[in-house]
Amino acid sequence: MLGGRRRMECALDAQSLISLSLRKIHSSRTQRGGIKLHKNLLVSYVLRNARQLYLSERYAELYRRQQHYQEGGLLLGAPPGCAPAGEIPPEFSPLQLAAEPEDPEPGMQQPRSCGLGCAAGGALGRGGGDLLEVPVCAALLPGAPQEDEPLELQPSPPQHPQPATPSALRRDSSPGFYRGGGGSSASPGLLYPVPTSCDFGSPAPPGSAMSSASGGASAHCSSRTTVLDLDTHVVTTVENGYLHQDCCSQCPCCCQGAAGLGAPPPTPGTKRKYYPGQEDEEDGDPGGVAVGGGSPFSLCSKRARFEDFSPEQPPDSSNISNLISIFGSGFTGLVSRQQADCEQPLNGQLCGKQALASLGAWTRAIVAF
Amino acid sequence: VAEADIISTVEFNHSGELLATGDKGGRVVIFQQEQENKIQSLSRGEYNVYSTFQSHEPEFDYLKSLEIEEKINKIRWLPQKNAAQFLLSTNDKTIKLWKISERDKRPEGYNLKEEDGRYRDPSTVTTLRVPVFRPMDLMVEASPRRIFANAHTYHINSISINSDYETYLSADDLRINLWHLEITDRSFNIVDIKPANMEELTEVITAAEFHPNSCNTFVYSSSKGTIRLCDMRASALCDRHSKLFEEPEDPSNRSFFSEIISSISDVKFSHSGRYMMTRDYLSVKIWDLNMENRPVETYQVHEYLRSKLCSLYENDCIFDKFECCWNGSDSVVMTGSYNNFFRMFDRNTKRDITLEASRENNKPRTVLKPRKVCASGKRKKDEISVDSLDFNKKILHTAWHPKENIIAVATTNNLYIFQDKVN
Numbered sequence: 001m002l003g004g005r006r007r008m009e010c011a012l013d014a015q016s017l018i019s020l021s022l023r024k025i026h027s028s029r030t031q032r033g034g035i036k037l038h039k040n041l042l043v044s045y046v047l048r049n050a051r052q053l054y055l056s057e058r059y060a061e062l063y064r065r066q067q068h069y070q071e072g073g074l075l076l077g078a079p080p081g082c083a084p085a086g087e088i089p090p091e092f093s094p095l096q097l098a099a100e101p102e103d104p105e106p107g108m109q110q111p112r113s114c115g116l117g118c119a120a121g122g123a124l125g126r127g128g129g130d131l132l133e134v135p136v137c138a139a140l141l142p143g144a145p146q147e148d149e150p151l152e153l154q155p156s157p158p159q160h161p162q163p164a165t166p167s168a169l170r171r172d173s174s175p176g177f178y179r180g181g182g183g184s185s186a187s188p189g190l191l192y193p194v195p196t197s198c199d200f201g202s203p204a205p206p207g208s209a210m211s212s213a214s215g216g217a218s219a220h221c222s223s224r225t226t227v228l229d230l231d232t233h234v235v236t237t238v239e240n241g242y243l244h245q246d247c248c249s250q251c252p253c254c255c256q257g258a259a260g261l262g263a264p265p266p267t268p269g270t271k272r273k274y275y276p277g278q279e280d281e282e283d284g285d286p287g288g289v290a291v292g293g294g295s296p297f298s299l300c301s302k303r304a305r306f307e308d309f310s311p312e313q314p315p316d317s318s319n320i321s322n323l324i325s326i327f328g329s330g331f332t333g334l335v336s337r338q339q340a341d342c343e344q345p346l347n348g349q350l351c352g353k354q355a356l357a358s359l360g361a362w363t364r365a366i367v368a369f
Numbered sequence: 370v371a372e373a374d375i376i377s378t379v380e381f382n383h384s385g386e387l388l389a390t391g392d393k394g395g396r397v398v399i400f401q402q403e404q405e406n407k408i409q410s411l412s413r414g415e416y417n418v419y420s421t422f423q424s425h426e427p428e429f430d431y432l433k434s435l436e437i438e439e440k441i442n443k444i445r446w447l448p449q450k451n452a453a454q455f456l457l458s459t460n461d462k463t464i465k466l467w468k469i470s471e472r473d474k475r476p477e478g479y480n481l482k483e484e485d486g487r488y489r490d491p492s493t494v495t496t497l498r499v500p501v502f503r504p505m506d507l508m509v510e511a512s513p514r515r516i517f518a519n520a521h522t523y524h525i526n527s528i529s530i531n532s533d534y535e536t537y538l539s540a541d542d543l544r545i546n547l548w549h550l551e552i553t554d555r556s557f558n559i560v561d562i563k564p565a566n567m568e569e570l571t572e573v574i575t576a577a578e579f580h581p582n583s584c585n586t587f588v589y590s591s592s593k594g595t596i597r598l599c600d601m602r603a604s605a606l607c608d609r610h611s612k613l614f615e616e617p618e619d620p621s622n623r624s625f626f627s628e629i630i631s632s633i634s635d636v637k638f639s640h641s642g643r644y645m646m647t648r649d650y651l652s653v654k655i656w657d658l659n660m661e662n663r664p665v666e667t668y669q670v671h672e673y674l675r676s677k678l679c680s681l682y683e684n685d686c687i688f689d690k691f692e693c694c695w696n697g698s699d700s701v702v703m704t705g706s707y708n709n710f711f712r713m714f715d716r717n718t719k720r721d722i723t724l725e726a727s728r729e730n731n732k733p734r735t736v737l738k739p740r741k742v743c744a745s746g747k748r749k750k751d752e753i754s755v756d757s758l759d760f761n762k763k764i765l766h767t768a769w770h771p772k773e774n775i776i777a778v779a780t781t782n783n784l785y786i787f788q789d790k791v792n
Contacts (some may be wrong), residue, residue, distance in 0.1 A: 017625060017679075032436050033437055034524075037570075038573045041571075053625075368523055
């Protein structure tokens with residue numbers, strides 16, 4: 001799926017396409033003759049395609065913003081001792097480290113999601129969900145593609161020669177792991193409140209917190225994290241441990257999140273939602289990365305999070321959230337079940353498929369409903 | 370346009386003498402060709418209404434709180450075995466076998482009954498009178514002979530009569546059932562692609578047809594653009610195909626709507642049984658049954674719509690299911706398009722033509738003028754630009770006489786019958 005090409009072809013942007021598709025699904029439920037399985041299945045494909053493009057566009061935008069902010073010097077420098085760019089073991093977030101204890105299962109480490117809705121990170125701690133979730137957040141950004149390029153949505157197995165097992169993701173990544181073209185560039189990825197990352201990280205000496213993380217982890221600390229978005233198969237390198245939250249577009253303050261580093265709960269923008277209902281754990285994180293409101297962070301959730309389309313978004317999205325809430329109760333169960341089922345360590349490709357499958361789960365659930 | 374009048378299926382019988390149409394209101398209208406005027410032989414006989422009957426009524430499934438549409442999805446004729454004609458008609462859930470018979474005589478002169486049917490007072494009957502048949506105005510009666518119900522959870526999209534003339538298949542989105550024409554209380558499920566977990570659903574069955582000569586072979590097409598050929602001798606449940614026909618997707622054409630436009634809307638075997646034709650949103654493909662990895666011929670029906678897919682998605686036109694058909698000799702294929710255009714592709718000469726079915730542009734007995742759609746740039750005289758196409762005027766259903774060059778083309782609610790010039 002080529003975002004750019006698609007965009008050229010379609011007069012509607014991804015978001016409108018999503019809301020249009022949801023409207024179609026919704027109205028088909030009231031049509032005479034019952035739900036037309038075939039049509040709904042086709043609409044769900046469009047939904048999936050649009051959603052992926054939408055997410056990649058969001059990430060691209062965030063990346064652009066981050067670039068901008070970076071220039072503005074709001075970023076924290078890499079804490080001393082943090083290895084510079086290079087072979088940085090992908091690390092998702094300090095939160096991850098914090099999360100370690102909760103998620104001892106190997107291969108299931110659910111890095112805490114950076115706010116970027118990796119609230120999919122909601123998967124975190126649930127023992128379910130894909131690791132993929134996390135990277136999403138961070139992943140968003142085009143470690144690879146250049147700023148203005150929409151992210152490649154097409155899973156590109158050839159570009160991920162390394163199995164992106166959750167643990168693998170924490171190890172030293174070889175260049176091959178990076179998506180061709182950009183992964184290894186020093187392009188900053190998302191920002192995320194770091195120093196705390198160091199703080200976070202520190203509690204987790206490379207060996208521990210990042211259990212599966214390789215030794216290089218510590219070095220990494222906050223300087224660089226490489227994450228694999230198993231959904232979009234984008235590998236992103238996050239510089240300085242900065243994670244830019246997806247909500248940035250709505251919460252301008254989030255850039256200031258940078259400022260929150262090391263400080264007590266920073267501005268709302270930096271709040272990060274790991275997963276719903278885990279506030280207590282988050283509070284415990286050093287650096288006070290507290291739980292933010294659910295909505296701004298769930299944007300890139302791969303699961304059918306209703307928060308994906310949070311009210312803060314433009315009216316179109318509120319339509320989406322309203323529409324989705326119509327399906328709400330019927331599907332959350334499905335969704336959570338789906339997450340719980342994802343237990344095995346998966347390589348990148350499989351993870352991707354699973355993410356896609358789960359992504360499709362809710363859309364298909366709509367169909368089946 | 371009254372919705373009930375929208376034509377939903379068109380089918381010639383095996384001799385071509387009868388043409389049946391089904392509509393959204395559940396009615397079937399049968400046209401009969403006049404016998405040729407042998408003296409003049411100026412033209413083949415015209416088609417006039419022969420019979421009209423209500424095949425299906427709206428129903429309500431109380432268990433699921435679902436209304437079942439009466440729209441006739443498909444009509445298939447049985448070969449004629451006696452004086453009566455038989456056809457199968459189906460809506461979303463129920464298939465019916467109809468007997469269409471003529472009555473041109475009636476018994477008159479009953480001994481015990483008055484002419485109007487009332488019984489006479491026995492005490493007034495003093496003589497014996499035997500009724501005799503006397504001619505009457507031709508009356509065509511349609512009576513339902515079999516009702517094949519309750520076998521489909523999903524919406525029936527196809528029925529196909531086997532070459533053994535004893536069995537037929539019916540296909541819905543996820544299953545295909547095999548019936549015997551005489552038995553209504555059971556059917557065999559021969560294909561089931563329903564996944565254990567509906568969330569894993571990735572494709573549905575869109576059309577199915579028996580091979581014209583091999584009574585053990587049938588094909589079914591999917592929403593993913595694949596066709597599977599199954600052999601019923603291989604196993605009772607034909608979930609595993611014998612052949613899978615699929616053309617790899619051209620990655621440069623990838624878009625949001627790739628899945629939609631690759632969904633196959635119709636599959637038809639050639640009369641010879643050697644080839645089959647599939648219709649997806651933008652093209653018609655001819656497959657050789659001996660070659661699975663790609664079609665042998667591909668014809669673009671309206672490629673100029675490729676850049677309009679987004680708008681077509683908005684107005685739902687992208688979900689339109691076009692049918693296609695072969696001529697009697699398998700040399701020409703035909704399919705419909707928008708703006709009441711329909712297209713024919715000559716497989717031998719590789720020429721194609723676009724014609725329009727409309728009253729304004731065609732007087733009876735005038736030769737149809739070829740039409741052309743201008744995709745972009747300067748529009749030549751007589752060309753129509755893509756943007757001025759009327760997407761509400763679509764030709765989804767077409768049929769070709771099995772023996773002659775007579776075609777039936779259904780616009781939204783009108784049926785056009787064209788024939789080639791007879792010199």
